[in-house]
Amino acid sequence: MSDSAPLIHPTAVIDPAARLADDVRVGAFSLIGAGVEIGAGSVVGPHCSIHGPTRIGRDNRFVGHAAIGGEPQDKKYAGERTELVIGDGNVIREFVTINRGTGGGGGITTIGNDNWLLAYTHVAHDCHVGNHCVFSNNTTLAGHVSVGDWVIISGFAGAHQFCRIGDHAFLGMGALVTGDIPPFTMVGIDGHGRPRGINAEGLKRRGFDAERISAIKRAYRTLYVAGVPLAEAKQQLAEQAQHSDDVRQLLDFIEHGDRPLQR
Known part of the structure; x- marks a missing residue:
């Protein structure tokens, strides 16, 4: 949206119970639900949906067609109050999905600061993502995955539920992780997610x-x-x-x- 465009597009739907900072921009045909809080400087592009309870910090950018704060994709979820918390300065690209937590999994999904989640990334319920991470296209995190700081996940890679990925780790394209990845580790691209040295270049x-x-x-x-x-x-x-x-x-x-x- 240009600087001359209205802050809230006339086709956007904002629930009266949502709380948006005065300078938040919302694009065409986007939906902001009850229980959503969005901090200053944030931009929600066209055709996005953000459901609450969800708290979003400052200077975040949702490019378009993102589905944020939806109910967890977990059969055990019974409608209990759970939430999603997103920090500051994140870039959320097209068709990214981030789900709220579950009552049995801690009740919260968290995304830290200064992360890039590229197109079609999925972050499932009760995941915890740190700061300064890059998730390339089609990155998929199952439920309860924990990701540290400065982690890079290449395209079409994914992590099994309850796995942990340590700080400064690097997952190669298509890597499938079923166990914990220690900090600094580089994971191969053979499809089995086997460690293949350390992320020396990133360090x-x-x-x-x-x-x-x-x-x-x-x-x-x-x-x-x-x-x-x-x-x-x-x-x-x-x-x-x-x-x-x-x-x-x-x-x-x-x-x-x-x-x-x-x-």
């Missing part, structure tokens, strides 16, 4: 120096290449973590998971 772009990257590479070899049992690998990682906060982060991730690692 360099984010200011990790050679010493930090070397420590992470050593930890990765301990976990995935050395061929030792997981218990022994964790002992070695604990020793390495004494000299590296990044290795400590990786070890903490492993120790607090309920699902097996993707190996």
Whole structure:
């Protein structure tokens, strides 16, 4: 919409119980339901639907045809009050779907700040997405998936329910994840989501120096290449973590998971 266009298109439908900041723009044929809050500077493009309870922060952009805050696609959902919370500065592209949580799964789905969710991305109920992530076209997260910060997921990749994906991980195109992906890990494009080294290029772009990257590479070899049992690998990682906060982060991730690692 141009700067001269009205803030709310005359064909848009805004429920009286929705709360929009004064400068929020809403495009043609979009629906904003009851219980929706949208912060300043946000733009809702044409043909979007946003259902509540949903809280959306500042400076978000919904490009068009996005379906946000819909009921969870879970047969156990019985109409209980659940919500979706989206932070600031996110870009939500065409036909993205993000569902609210379920009563049995914590009751909330969350999206952090400064994320890019590209066309046809699906974020299911009770997922938690961090900050600065990029989900390429057709990324699919099943219910209860947790994604850290600075994660990149390539096109047509997906994660099974309850999986965790750690900070700075990279999933290749078409990767199917059925276990936890530790921080810094790169997942292959063979369709099985197997780890294939660390996301060294991404770490360099984010200011990790050679010493930090070397420590992470050593930890990765301990976990995935050395061929030792997981218990022994964790002992070695604990020793390495004494000299590296990044290795400590990786070890903490492993120790607090309920699902097996993707190996």
